Amino acid sequence: MEAIPTAAAASDALAQLERSRAQWSLLDALLRRLVTRLTYAADGRGPALDAALATIRRQVREPVGEAELEPLLTELGEAIKALDEPEAAGGRAPDPLPFTESLSVGQMLLALVDRLKLGDEALDRLEALRQTISDSTDPGTLAVQAEAIATLVNRQCERLTEARDAAERLLKHVTEQLEELAVYLAREDMSHRDGASAREQLDQEVLGEIRELESEVASACELGALQTQVQQRLGAISGHLKNFRQREDAREREWQARTEQMSQRIRELERSAQAMETSLRQERALASTDPLTGVANRLVFEQHIADACLRAARSGAQSSLLVLDIDRFKQINDNFGHAAGDRALRIVAEQLRAGLRSDDLLARYGGEEFVVVLAGVGAEAALRAAESLRRRIESLGFHGQQRPVRITLSCGVTVLRADDSPESAFERADSALYRAKRGGRNRCELA
Template sequence: MTTGTDTDPWRTKYYDSLGRLEEQQLQFRAMETALKRLVGRLCTAALGLAPPLDEQIRKLQAVIRRETTAEELEKLTPALTDAIGALDHPVPPAPVASSTPSQAFAANDERVRAILAALVAELRRDVELVAQADAIDEKLSPALTAEQLPEVLTSLTDLVGKRIQHLERANQEIESLLGHMVGKLDEIGQFVAEQHQNQAQSHASSETLNTQLAGEIKAMGESVESAKDLQLIRQQVRERMDSIDKHLQEFRQREATFAAAISARSDQMRSRILELEAEATRLQSQLQDEQRASTIDVLTRIPNRQAYDKRVEDELHRLRRFKQATCLAVWDVDHFKRINDSYGHRAGDRVLQVVADCFASRIRSTDFIARYGGEEFVMILPGTHLEDASRFSERIRAAIAEIGFHFRGSPVSITVSSGVTALLPDDTAGTAFDRADKALYRAKQEGRNRCVTV
């Protein structure tokens, strides 16, 4: 008969085996997710090399976006292998099938337009060039052809030249201001040196007066001692007193001259110092404006990637020091490329602005939102536990989904997905973001317009 004691080791082994199996399944799923993501990015990078390969790549992309089997992937392998092999032995196209310059350009159209749009966004930083940059951006909205490209590039070249001129002008203004400030500082240094010299002269004048008075008094004493006539004594004393009075008047005149010079110079220096302070304040304000502008995204007017990099390091430091719960959410606009393709880049820009406004209007003053790049945003929620961050993200997701957005009379559906994670004491900015990014990828895989928490 088998006792409970006899079965305990088998039960333990059974549970251990189940645990190991579950752990292996989780590792396999994570690896499968990472591989699918890698394959997706490789497919995107390979598009445009050859039409037969593009066809097989799109089939592969369609398969990996959903649940698939090894047999289904195996069926795609031969055709994909043949298409890749054909790249090493290209067949010259028949004259009838030769592509026009516009058709040849179409394969890289989106990539080129994205690069040009990023350059236009950078040029918008110059307030004097906003209207011209918008005019160029209008040309990027429809499908850009090879024939249109030279005109757009010429306009961009002119605009870049103007931007360089404006930057050089700003640098010259700063250099001129700094030179002016250095000149003022030299004046202050000269004033201090003159003050020191005036003090030395005043001290020498006092010493001269003391010597003169001592000499007159000594001479008066000698005259009194040697004189035998009272009338003569009176005359000599009167002469000495007149001489002393003259010395005092000369001394007072010298001191008045020194005082007037010092007063005038002091007034001049006070004026110079006030000018210097005003110029220093203006320069400091200008530098602060430049610094703020460098951390603000031009399109959405919220903080950019540079601002996020600094803020997340600060929050990680605060987390390690004060143990305050903090969460990170990575957001992505769903089907953003489809919006650009269907309505143009202007519509895509407005979508990003609307989404950014929705984020900024719903976070707390202690929270942080930034445009990470492209259609991706990142949010930091200090003092927030993961459960609360998940509920908060759901509310924002629902609010964006309810936005009634129209572009030129056409309704445009906007939804977002997010991945939410809690910052850990041993996290780096990279590990925390990667964890939230993987959760975002899961949200995309599971159908978009949802938040996934890890």
């Protein structure tokens, strides 16, 4: 008679199954990454094979069933068979690209396009380039797109050169205004000295006349002659005072004119400085903002997560990282167009930002993927925040071509550790995101 399993034995069995499931999940994630990298290595050997590999890359990110794998394997086998029979096709099989070249051509162009921040006026052009590059495996087409990217970058460089020239012109203008101010101050100093000298001269002249008058009074013999001499001295003093007043009036008018001129120059300088400050603020915002969604860009996130890792290592400061990905976003683009996809990204970004604290960082990582850094938040609170964001997006009333479209997202959550690097923290959160995808999407997983 077989023994009935005890509760402890059942518990051990469940624990073993859970460990096995976790090991298989990890192996599944590693195999998916390996498949993705192998498909990159085989790029460039033929249009049919490249198309099959691109399909496989798209599929391995999402959970794939046996029924979906079978046609993929058949398509891949036919593409490989076509490469093995080049003569029958009336041609020669193309030389395989080296691994580094096959990896760099399409994918590096896409990565470059995602990192370009060229302003709102270039959004449509960048999206068109992104779509063309994604859909193309032809080296000639990719070369044309690379040239188009170079043209856009050159235009941005020209705009930056113009901005630099404008800054140089402003600097020159400011320098000239400061030189005028220095001349004005020097003239004011000289005018002040001239005024002091004129007052001293007046004092000496009046004092001299008074002394002469005292001497004449002391030596005067007749009253009539004394009156005449007093009148002459008083007239001379009056003349000195009149001349002094005229010189002071002229100096005052000159001072007022110079002061008004300098006030006008200072107002011009203030306006120029304010214009430059506004321009610099706009340039800083452009350099740190994703132009499509208006949230922070990947560069800001990389700086922010590096600082958070440094704080965790130095003082044990707690922070959490969320990696969020819109589920089945490609279907929105395919079914409703890229304009609808862009609108969905903007709405999702707006709702995510509304659901976060003011000191939390929200950034667009690339494509349909967003990242959030929560300062001072542990595992449980971070998972609650992620669930709140997930429910917020799930409840959106989004429409594409006047039809309701359900938008959901999956999220991976991790808490930064003292020994974390930005890469290790992101890798952990990204693995949790993959588990959420495999678990049925529209869910959050804690690493």
